[in-house]
Amino acid sequence: MLPYLVVSGLTTGSLYALVAMGLVVVYKATSVVNFAHGELFMVGGFLAYTFHVLLKLGYVASLLLAVIAALLLGLVTERIAYRPLMRAPAISLVLAAVGFSFVLKGAARQIWGGLGDYMPFPPVVATPAITLGSIILVPQQLVVLAGALICMGLFTAFFTSTRAGKMLQATAENAKAARLAGIRVERVYAFTWAAGAATGAAAAVLMAPLTFVYPDVGSPLLVKAFAAAVLGGFGSLPGAVLGGFSIGLIENLAGGYLHTSFTDISAFLVIMVVLIVRPTGFFGPRAVRRI
Amino acid sequence: MRILPGVLAIAIAVTLPFASPVAPASAQGTPGVTADEIRIGALGALTGPGYLYGRLIMNGAEVVFNEVNKTGGVHGRKIVLVREDDRCDAATAIAAAKKLIFQHQVFMLHGGGCSNASIAARPEIEKANVPWVVFASVADEVTLPTAPYIFSTALAASIESAAQLEFAQQQGAKRVAVISMRDAWGRARYNPLMEAFKRKSVTPVADEEMSPDANDATPQVLRLRQANPDAVIIVLYPKAAAVYMRDATKLGFKPTQIGQSALGDLLALREQVAIPNALDRFFTISQVRYTPEDPEMERWRGLVEKYFPGDRLSVYNLMGVASATVVVEVLKRAGKDLTRDRLRDELAKLKDFNTNIYPGVISCTPTDHQCHKTPAFMQLTGDKVKTVGVTTVTR
Numbered sequence: 001m002l003p004y005l006v007v008s009g010l011t012t013g014s015l016y017a018l019v020a021m022g023l024v025v026v027y028k029a030t031s032v033v034n035f036a037h038g039e040l041f042m043v044g045g046f047l048a049y050t051f052h053v054l055l056k057l058g059y060v061a062s063l064l065l066a067v068i069a070a071l072l073l074g075l076v077t078e079r080i081a082y083r084p085l086m087r088a089p090a091i092s093l094v095l096a097a098v099g100f101s102f103v104l105k106g107a108a109r110q111i112w113g114g115l116g117d118y119m120p121f122p123p124v125v126a127t128p129a130i131t132l133g134s135i136i137l138v139p140q141q142l143v144v145l146a147g148a149l150i151c152m153g154l155f156t157a158f159f160t161s162t163r164a165g166k167m168l169q170a171t172a173e174n175a176k177a178a179r180l181a182g183i184r185v186e187r188v189y190a191f192t193w194a195a196g197a198a199t200g201a202a203a204a205v206l207m208a209p210l211t212f213v214y215p216d217v218g219s220p221l222l223v224k225a226f227a228a229a230v231l232g233g234f235g236s237l238p239g240a241v242l243g244g245f246s247i248g249l250i251e252n253l254a255g256g257y258l259h260t261s262f263t264d265i266s267a268f269l270v271i272m273v274v275l276i277v278r279p280t281g282f283f284g285p286r287a288v289r290r291i
Numbered sequence: 292m293r294i295l296p297g298v299l300a301i302a303i304a305v306t307l308p309f310a311s312p313v314a315p316a317s318a319q320g321t322p323g324v325t326a327d328e329i330r331i332g333a334l335g336a337l338t339g340p341g342y343l344y345g346r347l348i349m350n351g352a353e354v355v356f357n358e359v360n361k362t363g364g365v366h367g368r369k370i371v372l373v374r375e376d377d378r379c380d381a382a383t384a385i386a387a388a389k390k391l392i393f394q395h396q397v398f399m400l401h402g403g404g405c406s407n408a409s410i411a412a413r414p415e416i417e418k419a420n421v422p423w424v425v426f427a428s429v430a431d432e433v434t435l436p437t438a439p440y441i442f443s444t445a446l447a448a449s450i451e452s453a454a455q456l457e458f459a460q461q462q463g464a465k466r467v468a469v470i471s472m473r474d475a476w477g478r479a480r481y482n483p484l485m486e487a488f489k490r491k492s493v494t495p496v497a498d499e500e501m502s503p504d505a506n507d508a509t510p511q512v513l514r515l516r517q518a519n520p521d522a523v524i525i526v527l528y529p530k531a532a533a534v535y536m537r538d539a540t541k542l543g544f545k546p547t548q549i550g551q552s553a554l555g556d557l558l559a560l561r562e563q564v565a566i567p568n569a570l571d572r573f574f575t576i577s578q579v580r581y582t583p584e585d586p587e588m589e590r591w592r593g594l595v596e597k598y599f600p601g602d603r604l605s606v607y608n609l610m611g612v613a614s615a616t617v618v619v620e621v622l623k624r625a626g627k628d629l630t631r632d633r634l635r636d637e638l639a640k641l642k643d644f645n646t647n648i649y650p651g652v653i654s655c656t657p658t659d660h661q662c663h664k665t666p667a668f669m670q671l672t673g674d675k676v677k678t679v680g681v682t683t684v685t686r
Contacts, residue, residue, distance in 0.1 A: 001513050001517065004509065004513065004542075005509065005513065008507065012506075012507050118530050120533070120562060120564070121565075122565055123565070123566070128541070129542055129543055131543070136542060138541050138542070140541070207506070210507070211534060212506075212530065212534070212563065217506075251510075252507075252509060252510055254510075255509075255514075256509075256513055259499075260500045260501065260510050263500075263502070263505070264502050
């Protein structure tokens with residue numbers, strides 16, 4: 001049971017991590033928690049459903065198209081819900097994001113799931129589970145895990161190795177200094193929202209074959225991703241990854257070895273304990289107080 | 292001269308209730324009954340995801356009422372159905388019930404889809420002494436403790452739960468496990484299921500929990516698999532059930548699986564599970580004996596499509612047809628001098644009434660108003676849904 005619980009936990013955790021990365025990247029650059037991130041994830045899933053199931057395009061092509069479409073949606077989100085309120089109090093930005101999430105959910109219900117339906121997404125790999133002694137391997141899960149790791153790798157490479165990524169980091173570090181250095185900060189903000197939405201969409205497309213696509217799928221995922229980001233130290237990308245994997249693993253192991261009623265609450269119990277012991281999470285900057 | 296305005300005011304106050312356009316004048320003083328009309332209030336979700344248990348059932352009921360009206364109505368009175376949307380929401384259901392009772396002044400209510408909404412509306416309806424025939428809400432709290440004017444033609448949750456265990460044992464299962472949701476809906480079924488286990492002196496070999504939002508059922512499936520059950524009783528909503536069935540199939544866990552009426556649409560469930568042969572050993576409860584495709588249902592298929600061109604006959608339409616058949620029967624038995632008390636009395640003594648759509652007969656007593664006790668078990672064979680058994684629950 002243990003090996004399968006671990007593989008399954010890591011698979012789910014990788015998706016939490018990917019969603020959390022999108023949340024963190026927006027937060028790092030703009031200091032805003034994007035409460036519409038779950039719905040951007042959901043729209044990404046529906047876009048993939050449209051391309052793959054309705055238009056019969058290949059899975060990889062659907063993934064790429066969904067990510068590109070989400071990127072554009074991220075830009076629209078920034079233009080509608082963030083930029084006009086850039087100088088407004090933080091609460092206004094939060095409310096705008098929450099409002100936009102409702103708009104996205106309503107639109108999805110209208111377009112794809114008006115009657116509250118949830119759409120099945122065909123498995124990418126039809127191969128049945130492989131049993132090696134006591135170890136069970138489900139090829140579908142391995143594909144999803146590999147896909148999530150590749151996406152994380154690409155995302156990290158973009159941040160550390162490209163000019164745009166470095167501009168983004170510079171803006172996140174100090175927006176005023178970045179502006180003085182000639183970086184067009186507004187453009188960077190827009191790109192940040194787009195990048196966040198794109199990672200959410202990638203996670204949704206990877207997750208879809210394991211579960212369903214439905215208008216309410218974003219909210220529970222946002223909660224898990226938020227928890228992962230908090231556990232990692234909100235603002236840290238490696239922390240978000242570690243937090244995501246940790247939550248996936250904890251959920252599965254607690255559900256498997258304690259009782260299934262612990263599946264949902266176990267991760268939050270651990271987070272509470274971690275935050276009591278280390279309030280800034282795994283990789284959060286230490287709060288320094290000058291006296 | 293100063294007296295005139297006062298007299299006018301009194302005259303208006305006295306005559307206004309009779310002139311109100313929403314309160315039809317009653318020939319016998321019974322609200323909602325005139326010389327040529329019986330006004331019935333339909334309460335349920337007309338919009339939102341719960342529309343299956345509201346609008347579609349009402350459509351089925353309205354087909355029956357239309358057909359009765361075509362042949363002259365009940366004792367010369369046409370049935371008029373007034374619908375109110377409860378959106379499966381408790382607060383909205385209370386408002387909708389009040390509107391039907393006090394504004395539309397209906398004679399009786401026929402409805403109740405989502406249990407939470409029906410439970411919330413019950414006190415208002417009970418207080419008003421309006422007869423209510425529940426057509427879909429399954430929670431026992433809707434009908435228990437027994438209220439004089441509230442009757443149900445839906446299978447109660449406790450009856451379904453007992454039938455699930457009964458069916459598992461009929462299939463030869465010695466080791467029975469349970470996977471359930473523990474929200475209000477789940478508890479309404481889970482608690483009576485545990486009582487049924489106790490009554491039979493059986494202990495479930497595994498008792499697992501799953502959240503309605505879960506996207507992964509790996510821990511649940513692995514724990515169930517470890518317990519090695521012959522049968523698993525499923526108390527899950529369709530989405531959670533589809534996730535569970537997907538993961539169970541992926542992991543090669545294939546005991547007999549027994550669902551309940553929330554999983555009544557087997558073709559939809561198969562589409563959602565999306566893995567071939569995943570439902571090979573899956574059985575589920577249906578409130579009605581027939582599938583919509585059954586040739587026996589040809590008449591109703593034609594009528595539903597005639598009156599509601601957008602509808603394709605569904606199990607939910609059939610539930611409405613069956614429940615409305617009961618309503619029409621008791622209205623007939625209550626006679627020409629129709630009162631709410633007469634209707635209540637006729638409902639309370641309805642015995643062995645066959646709708647030919649419910650799997651068994653409808654029988655109520657003055658103390659037991661859960662009148663439907665015979666679930667049908669269905670299985671998917673190829674592309675066809677077949678009735679594989681009928682279980683009458685005795686208490």
